[in-house]
Amino acid sequence: MRLLSPTKVRLLSFGRGDVLAGSGGPTVRSLTSPPLLTRRGLPKEKMSENGLMSRAKVLTIDTMNPTVKKVEYAVRGPIVQRAVELERELSEGMKKPFVEVIRANIGDAHAMGQQPITFFRQVLALCSYPELLNDSTFPEDAKSRAHRILQSCGGNSMGSYSASQGIDSVRQDVARYIERRDGGVSCDPDDIYLTTGASDGIVTMLKLLMCGEGAARTGVMISIPQYPLYSAALAELGAVQINYYLNEENCWSLDITELQRALDEARLHCNPRALCIINPGNPTGQVQSRECIEDVIRFAAKERLFLMADEVYQDNVYADGCQFHSFKKVLFEMGPEYSNTVELASFHSTSKCYMGECGFRGGYMEIINMDDDVKAQLTKLVSVRLCPPVPGQALMDLVVNPPQPGEPSYDNFIKERTATLSVLAEKAKLTEQVLNTVQGISCNPVQGAMYSFPRITIPKKAIEEALDKGQQPDMFYCMKMLEETGICLVPGSGFGQKEGTYHFRMTILPPTDKLQILLNKVKEFHQKFTQQYS
Amino acid sequence: MRLLSPTKVRLLSFGRGDVLAGSGGPTVRSLTSPPLLTRRGLPKEKMSENGLMSRAKVLTIDTMNPTVKKVEYAVRGPIVQRAVELERELSEGMKKPFVEVIRANIGDAHAMGQQPITFFRQVLALCSYPELLNDSTFPEDAKSRAHRILQSCGGNSMGSYSASQGIDSVRQDVARYIERRDGGVSCDPDDIYLTTGASDGIVTMLKLLMCGEGAARTGVMISIPQYPLYSAALAELGAVQINYYLNEENCWSLDITELQRALDEARLHCNPRALCIINPGNPTGQVQSRECIEDVIRFAAKERLFLMADEVYQDNVYADGCQFHSFKKVLFEMGPEYSNTVELASFHSTSKCYMGECGFRGGYMEIINMDDDVKAQLTKLVSVRLCPPVPGQALMDLVVNPPQPGEPSYDNFIKERTATLSVLAEKAKLTEQVLNTVQGISCNPVQGAMYSFPRITIPKKAIEEALDKGQQPDMFYCMKMLEETGICLVPGSGFGQKEGTYHFRMTILPPTDKLQILLNKVKEFHQKFTQQYS
Incomplete structure (x- = not known):
């Protein structure tokens, strides 16, 4: 190991928080400056065992991409890391007040036993x-589908790259699916881009919208509570996040006056360009009415906002009187004043609905009224990543082109799909019912999607203890629940919530008998917690 | 459709190149400004059929992300778009001087018939x-592998999300593979991140390295010629691309003096932080010697550069006397002065080598000596996209843990792998030989990877005609070749080359008999082209 001279050390310093030691390998005393502190307040440098000096790291927390540091993603955040640790501890025979960790933090249907x-x-x-x-x-119908997919693959192999926009025949099938879904509104396969899950499409669209600096920086309106992919992507892209609050008192409805308030305030300091809607809602489970969607479209038209409709839960509608209306359909039914002008991207995925095939990372987006030159840029941009995973594209094809009446697999397909969706509807109801029996928990109906997002009352003493620890009160609550019951939930603070309110997100995905036990455990925990801190 | 007043129009203008018309839907005359021109010099606006005014688009070429506009990706650029058109024209019965388009533009083995x-x-x-x-x-061995993979998946299903870093057991298998490959140098599964192809890992690592503005902006050294993923990613991230030139006269070797020249010049205007190496080379096909790799590591250590080693062609080494040396192995054999300090990321993929499984988008990266805090940020960042596609992870697992001697599939596996690699070696040799028989084409040995990158002499008159058309001379050449022969190559300008030199990249992947025909056609075309323009 070489000993660097003080002069050399100075030359190596770029003056941007560069530190003279790293974690991991041997480290050194600084020759030129007082000890630097890491974020956690611990001295970052120390003499290595042999007293020799190591090279400073090129990439440190102080010299890495600052926008990446701002990214947060609660669905896989610290609480999940702790859940993983607890699972390891359990497997090593450590004693816990529970025998297994139940991961109700993420919409991962197959992991919860869905077939x-x-x-x-x-x-x-x-x-x-x-x-x-x-x-x-x-x-035979499985064979003919496979044959058709393979015929569309280079060399008849899923191992070939596809076109970057996705396999032609799959995009055609997606277009026909959308036409059927939307009662005949036409769909052009050229407007379809297959994606690596919906997340990929959403991030790509947001990326296109980034423009301007300072007060002209792109702002994007997202609901609060939101799915944290949005806040994470906006942080990484350096965009302004514009929060509009859903109305919890009215079943997490979306009010246009609130959109207007959020927009007017945002216009003072950024350039709002897009409005993101999640319908059915994640984490809030509401299903938007047709009127509400019309109002949103009118608002977007009036205020010149690019609409992004996250519709990955389009088959997950459970509540009586609720129905999924796609933004595309409503837009086209509003007539050419809107259908010829309002720019819309709609996202779908293989990961949710009745299929729950998250691991395949399949998805598509449909782009309406996008400027042709921008579309060419989008196509170029997606080409850099070559193509979405072909097995995910194949799966997307099956979702939009499932067995038809008269085909050998039709009956079984319908049976399986119906069973999954009706069990989900049952669990949505069960979750709402049980949670609402608990004093201090109040839960809106889970009209759709895969989550409940109940409001919880946290005693003042618990709030104080959390804040003393530097934790959000609902993170404190969820961590305690995890340690005591093995149930892994995500605190509401990870999704955003009105100040002074607390929530958690819980999936409705565990098998019914397990969900029942889980809900009872949540109930017991909440009662105990409330007692302890009151 | 509403008629907007001129006042309204002004209010809608954000003053950043916002135009009052779009392509696609009905468009309008601008009320306030002279006609704007698109990039192609065509007037962008026109009166709609009914003379009414439409809303201006939110997202136009002038208001979209400027860094995305700078992205170029020649491997799927205009020449490939034209190839797709030609294929359609052929299928519609249009007469062409060829019966099929041969896509020698992209390393897509299965599309070229590899099994x-x-x-x-x-x-x-x-x-x-x-x-x-x-x-x-x-x-039985296939079953036991499948069983093991499924056991590592939530709910025993590939449809579950995996850990964001990748399935634990796959990362363990990758670590053992690296240890075997590198003669026992230890590898920690915690340093392995599974990725969506190598591209995903490379972009993620580059993203982490972005920091600073103006003269402190991150600079990244890439070889010229390069694989254009690098230039595309750097453009999108807003980093400074630092070109170092490979020495074509010496078989595309990498000279440290050239690295030093490029770095010293770059230091005047940016903050060089990383050095990217592709070995075996893409598009240049060279295989680096052990000494060269040592020199590069010493250089990176001395100059404090984060090393990124793109090693996706690690099994594709054909030339006698050439051998693949991983950067990791060489680094560790250089002793603790280097192995404890030099930061390295190495990338691998399921897409190349003998498997050629591009469509599955499988890959991994190994991270050496990364600061712990940065690693935590990396893990957080990848969690936002949930996980790499699980089928691609499973495939990566099989690549690093193939059938072993004594297992029922071993003999057939070895037979298939050997056959593929020896045919590739044969085609590498054939390509070099035939191209070097052509006056005006000179081709370095294809020591490894999947491409030849021959230098071509373009007559002065052709250069002038190309420049008159606003085309790069080698694009002009390749376009002409495509139109006349149906052969789709990528011009050297898409990869970068010394000024005044011209090249094309051609894959060696077509089946031997087809490759022979293709090479003869290239020869004929070149001779005809040279005659025509001299």
Whole structure:
């Protein structure tokens, strides 16, 4: 190891928080400056065992991308890291007040025991290993779907790159699906981009919208509570996050007056350019009415906002009287004044609904009224990443082109889909009902999606103890629940909430019997916690 | 459609190049400004059929993300778009001087007829549709691999999200693979991040390194010629691209004096922080010697540069006397002065080597000597996108943990792998030989990877005609070749080259008989072209 001279050390300092030691390898005393502190307030440098000097790290917390540091993603944040630790501790035989960790933090249906749709997996197996096309145990419709997908792949292999926008035949099937879903409103396959899950599409669209500095910086309106992909992407892109609050008192409805308030305030310090809507809502579970969607479209038109409709839960509608209306359909039914002008991107995914195929990272976006030159830029941009994963594209194809009446797999497909969706509806109701029996918890109806987002009353003493620890009170609450019950939830602060209110997000995905136990444990925990801190 | 008043129009203008018309839907005359021109010099606006006014688009070429506009990606650029058009024209029965388009523009092995490894696809089929675990026609080792992968998935399903860093057991297998590859140098699974292809890992690492403005802006050293993912990512991230030139006269070797020249010049206007190396080279096909790698590591240590080693072609080494040396191995063999300090990220993928499974988007990166706090930020950052595609992770697992001697699939696996690699070696040699018979084409040996990057002499008259058309001379050349022969190559200008030199990149992937025909066609075309313009 070389000993650097003080002169050299100065030369190596770029004057931007560069420190003379790293964690990991051997470290050194600084020759030129007092000890620097890390974020955690610990001295960052120390003499290495042999007293020799090491090179300072190129990449440190102080010299890394500052926008990345601002990113937060609660759904996989500290509470999940602790859950992973607890699982390891349990597996090592450590004693806990619970026998297993229940991950109700993330909408991961298969991990909670939901079974894949047989037909989908048969086709994927056939596409993966086409020798199976000779296997008589596979149904003919699965074989013909696999054959069609493979024919659209270079060299008839899922191992080929596809077109960057996605396989042509899959985009055609998506367009036909959208036309059926939207009662015949036409859809052009050229407006479809297949994506690596919906997240990929959302981030790509947000990226296109970034422009300007200072008071002209792009602002993007997102609901509060929101799904934290949005806040994370906006932080990383350096955009201004414009919060509009959903009305918890009215079943998490979206009020236009609140949109207007948020927009007017934002116009003073940024350039609001886009409005993001999640319908059915994540984490809030509301399903928007047709009128509300019309109002939002009128608002976007009047205020010149690019609309982004996150519609990944489009099949997850449970409540009586609720129905999914796509932004596209409503837009086109509002006539050419809107349908010819309002710019809209709508996102869908293989990860939610009845299929829950998160791991395949399949998805699409439909782009309406996008400027042709911008669209060319979008196509160029997605080409840099070559293509979305082809198995995910194949799966997306099956979602939009499932077995049809008369085909051999039709009955079983319908049976499986119906069973999954009706169990979800049952669990949505159960969750709302049980949580509302607890004093200090109040839960809006879970009209759709996969989550409840109940409001919780946290005693003043608990709030104080949390703040003393530098924790959000609902993080304190959820951490305590995790340590005592093994239930992993996400605190409301990770999604955003009105100041002074506290919530958690809990998926409705565990199997019904387990969900029942889980809800009872939440109930007990809340009662104990309230007692302890009152 | 509403008629906006001139006042309203002004209010809607944000003064940042906002235009009053879009392409696509009905458009209008501007009420306040003279007609604006698009990039192509065409008037952008026109009266709509009914003479009414439409809303201006929110997102136009003038108001979109300026860094995205700077992105270029030649491998899927205009020449490929034209190839797609030609394919359509052919399929519509249009007459052309060729019967098919041959895509030699992209390293897409399966699209060129390379067959997948049977074992890999059997395991993927088993993982996709676990019912097949009961099928006696599948070999036991495929079943046991599938079983192990499924056991590591939530709910035993590839449809579950994995940990954001990748499935634990896969990362363990990757670590053991690296240890075997590097003669026992230890590897910690915690240093492995599974990725969505290598591109994803490279962009993520570059993102972490971005910091500073103006003269303190992050600079990243890349080879010229380069794989254009690098230039595209740097443009999008707003980093400074620092070009170092490979020495074409010496078989595209990397000279430290050239690295030093490039770095010293760059230091005057940016903060160089990283050095990217592609070995084996893309598009240049060279394989670096052990000494060269040592020199690069010493250089990176001395100059405090974060090393990024793109090693996706690690199995693609063909030339006698050439051998793949991983940066990791060389680094550790240089002793603790280097192995404890030099920060290195190495990238691998399922897309190249003998497997060529591009469509699955599998990959990993190994991170050496990264600051712990930065690593925590990296883990957080990747968690926002939830996880890499699980089928790609499964495939990566099979690549690093293939059938072992004594297992039922071993012999066939070795047979298939050897066949593919030896055919590639044959085609590498054939390409070099044939191209070097052409006067005006000179081609370095294709020591490794999947491409030749020959230098071509373009007659002065052709250069002038190209520049008159606003085209790079080698783009002009490649476009002409495409139109006349159906062969799709990528011009050297898309990868970067010394001023005044011209090249193209051609994959060596077409089947040998087709490659032979293709090379002869290239020869004929070049001769004709040279004659025509001299």
